[in-house]
Amino acid sequence: MTRKIALGSAPLREPREPTIDDAADGNATDGNATDRRPLADRVLAVLDVVAAAGQPMAVKDIAEKLALPKPTAHRLIAMLEERGFLARPIDGRLVTVGPKLRTLALNTLRSSLGQAPSHARLRALSLELGETCNIGVLEGGDVVYLDRVEVENWPLRLEFGVGSRVPLHCTAMGKLFLAFLPELPRRRLLDCLPLPRMAAATLCDPALFRAELDSIAACGHSFDDEEYMPGVFCAAVPIRDGAGRMIAALAVQAPKVRLSRESVAERLPVLHRAASDMARALGLDAAPAEPALSP
Amino acid sequence: MTRKIALGSAPLREPREPTIDDAADGNATDGNATDRRPLADRVLAVLDVVAAAGQPMAVKDIAEKLALPKPTAHRLIAMLEERGFLARPIDGRLVTVGPKLRTLALNTLRSSLGQAPSHARLRALSLELGETCNIGVLEGGDVVYLDRVEVENWPLRLEFGVGSRVPLHCTAMGKLFLAFLPELPRRRLLDCLPLPRMAAATLCDPALFRAELDSIAACGHSFDDEEYMPGVFCAAVPIRDGAGRMIAALAVQAPKVRLSRESVAERLPVLHRAASDMARALGLDAAPAEPALSP
DNA sequence: CTGTTAGTCTCATTCAGCGATACGATTTGT
DNA sequence: ACAAATCGTATCGCTGAATGAGACTAACAG
Numbered sequence: 001m002t003r004k005i006a007l008g009s010a011p012l013r014e015p016r017e018p019t020i021d022d023a024a025d026g027n028a029t030d031g032n033a034t035d036r037r038p039l040a041d042r043v044l045a046v047l048d049v050v051a052a053a054g055q056p057m058a059v060k061d062i063a064e065k066l067a068l069p070k071p072t073a074h075r076l077i078a079m080l081e082e083r084g085f086l087a088r089p090i091d092g093r094l095v096t097v098g099p100k101l102r103t104l105a106l107n108t109l110r111s112s113l114g115q116a117p118s119h120a121r122l123r124a125l126s127l128e129l130g131e132t133c134n135i136g137v138l139e140g141g142d143v144v145y146l147d148r149v150e151v152e153n154w155p156l157r158l159e160f161g162v163g164s165r166v167p168l169h170c171t172a173m174g175k176l177f178l179a180f181l182p183e184l185p186r187r188r189l190l191d192c193l194p195l196p197r198m199a200a201a202t203l204c205d206p207a208l209f210r211a212e213l214d215s216i217a218a219c220g221h222s223f224d225d226e227e228y229m230p231g232v233f234c235a236a237v238p239i240r241d242g243a244g245r246m247i248a249a250l251a252v253q254a255p256k257v258r259l260s261r262e263s264v265a266e267r268l269p270v271l272h273r274a275a276s277d278m279a280r281a282l283g284l285d286a287a288p289a290e291p292a293l294s295p
Numbered sequence: 296m297t298r299k300i301a302l303g304s305a306p307l308r309e310p311r312e313p314t315i316d317d318a319a320d321g322n323a324t325d326g327n328a329t330d331r332r333p334l335a336d337r338v339l340a341v342l343d344v345v346a347a348a349g350q351p352m353a354v355k356d357i358a359e360k361l362a363l364p365k366p367t368a369h370r371l372i373a374m375l376e377e378r379g380f381l382a383r384p385i386d387g388r389l390v391t392v393g394p395k396l397r398t399l400a401l402n403t404l405r406s407s408l409g410q411a412p413s414h415a416r417l418r419a420l421s422l423e424l425g426e427t428c429n430i431g432v433l434e435g436g437d438v439v440y441l442d443r444v445e446v447e448n449w450p451l452r453l454e455f456g457v458g459s460r461v462p463l464h465c466t467a468m469g470k471l472f473l474a475f476l477p478e479l480p481r482r483r484l485l486d487c488l489p490l491p492r493m494a495a496a497t498l499c500d501p502a503l504f505r506a507e508l509d510s511i512a513a514c515g516h517s518f519d520d521e522e523y524m525p526g527v528f529c530a531a532v533p534i535r536d537g538a539g540r541m542i543a544a545l546a547v548q549a550p551k552v553r554l555s556r557e558s559v560a561e562r563l564p565v566l567h568r569a570a571s572d573m574a575r576a577l578g579l580d581a582a583p584a585e586p587a588l589s590p
Numbered sequence: 591c592t593g594t595t596a597g598t599c600t601c602a603t604t605c606a607g608c609g610a611t612a613c614g615a616t617t618t619g620t
Numbered sequence: 621a622c623a624a625a626t627c628g629t630a631t632c633g634c635t636g637a638a639t640g641a642g643a644c645t646a647a648c649a650g
Binding site for chain 2: 039040041043044047048050051052053054055056076079080083084085089096097099100101102103104105106107108109110111112113114115116117118119120121123124127137139146162163247248277278280281282283284
């Protein structure tokens with residue numbers, strides 16, 4: 001990148017005297033390891049803690065729980081109180097949620113209504129299959145999990161929550177996206193996609209990998225047969241919009257003892273049905289711009 | 296304190312030309328009226344706006360509404376997205392509330408309703424009716440219990456505590472929510488909602504179920520006549536905000552020997568009165584927002 | 591192909607936030 | 621009642637996180 005040619009001045013930026021005081025400075029400022037966490041995080045954390053408490057809380061406890069210095073805690077809470085996000089009930093010393101936060105809460109639930117149908121359908125699917133299911137989209141070279149319903153005995157609890165990203169080349173969802181992408185973006189992605197080995201079965205050879213993609217494009221679904229995590233099998237089908245373009249992926253994952261190439265066949269129709277329901281639930285059936293012309 | 300004396304007085308900094316501009320600086324800094332509003336306000340404002348929208352929003356609109364510079368808006372939203380407070384639905388361009396904000400919302404409401412005025416009113420109601428009463432909201436295709444007052448001889452002790460979830464199609468609260476939902480989410484939810492049989496009287500037929508919802512919408516309250524648990528009768532009425540939107544449900548449940556279709560009539564006014572008291576006790580912020588329709 | 595619009599990047603500047611310290615205000619223990 | 625402990629408030633110089641103008645790129649629409 002062209003690195004805009006200095007605005008003339010160059011690095012005038014005088015480094016400070018490298019004298020002994022540097023050494024002193026190094027760890028001095030003393031124990032002043034100001035670990036300054038951004039304000040935003042603290043604000044959100046305070047709201048979280050106060051709301052989760054379920055009952056009025058002492059400022060001290062909030063400060064302790066979040067490891068906030070005393071004045072800082074007071075300042076933050078006073079600020080949130082002023083804005084109406086927190087409030088102090090009668091006794092004046094304790095802190096609870098305020099009216100603004102209540103309104104925000106109500107609006108939040110109302111807004112998340114749009115996500116309820118697809119989530120409900122996902123849950124129904126998960127119930128029917130008895131396994132963990134999730135929805136993902138393609139975003140900048142990764143698959144991002146949009147929603148997820150876990151079954152009780154799923155071993156990998158926290159690692160793949162909503163919002164987490166997984167690679168393209170070794171996951172059922174990722175390979176599915178690659179297989180169904182329009183020519184151009186597909187090229188661009190494939191050309192610079194590394195195929196690092198994640199597990200024994202990962203497809204690391206480009207030729208093999210392309211063959212796999214062709215086969216997926218032909219049959220309309222994809223598997224991850226321990227290519228990402230040992231012992232985990234995964235199957236994915238596309239969620240398409242009204243014009244037939246693949247917008248998202250729907251996947252089921254399970255320990256290999258419960259799901260495998262052999263046993264997955266009878267579940268595929270169930271998956272496909274859920275996928276088309278989901279398209280409707282997500283409002284993808286609406287008139288889609290233009291029917292694709294150039295391939 | 297070592298106080299790095301070295302630099303002591305010297306303003307090594309020496310950046311801009313030390314010209315007359317010092318004088319000019321006095322009131323100027325030019326037309327550069329950088330009105331820098333604190334980060335915290337902006338974070339809260341963004342959450343407010345996104346939640347109040349009721350539907351996914353374009354970044355541009357958020358930026359406009361809050362008079363935020365373009366890069367700042369993107370930075371803020373990206374940060375909130377990373378933290379899980381905001382999320383982007385399928386299309387990836389728009390922004391909505393995220394999972395973290397949803398749990399914050401639930402916790403907030405639980406805190407609000409579990410405390411002084413609301414909880415007291417719920418207890419009063421329970422006392423007056425002599426039966427177990429509870430409050431719930433709709434979230435993610437379930438009813439979530441936010442508060443509850445049990446009578447002594449209630450048989451189902453632990454199963455339905457605060458925070459537990461029950462299905463929509465076979466509970467008084469759930470059917471009430473469905474009956475009063477706005478058209479679009481209602482249709483999509485109904486499309487996706489399985490109607491599994493939970494008890495002998497569960498309404499499993501879609502046509503019958505829709506008829507039931509219509510009837511509920513018409514009369515303003517709902518029953519669960521042994522549709523979920525044998526021997527348990529339940530009645531629910533809506534709690535509405537200032538704009539008339541249903542935000543929560545208030546319900547009474549009892550063994551059928553003590554409460555039934557016949558004997559419930561005289562209790563309904565009591566329930567409705569409690570519901571409107573609770574709405575008032577919720578003390579919402581003054582801005583319930585308008586029922587945004589797309590322009 | 592060109593204009594339009596939305597999103598990204600860079601970077602010098604600056605002020606909002608910070609928290610150590612100190613001091614008043616309460617509550618608590620005896 | 622009086623300490624003692626605890627909690628809340630006020631002050632203030634330092635600093636780096638946040639900022640936003642501007643330039644650039646990507647995505648589309650016509």
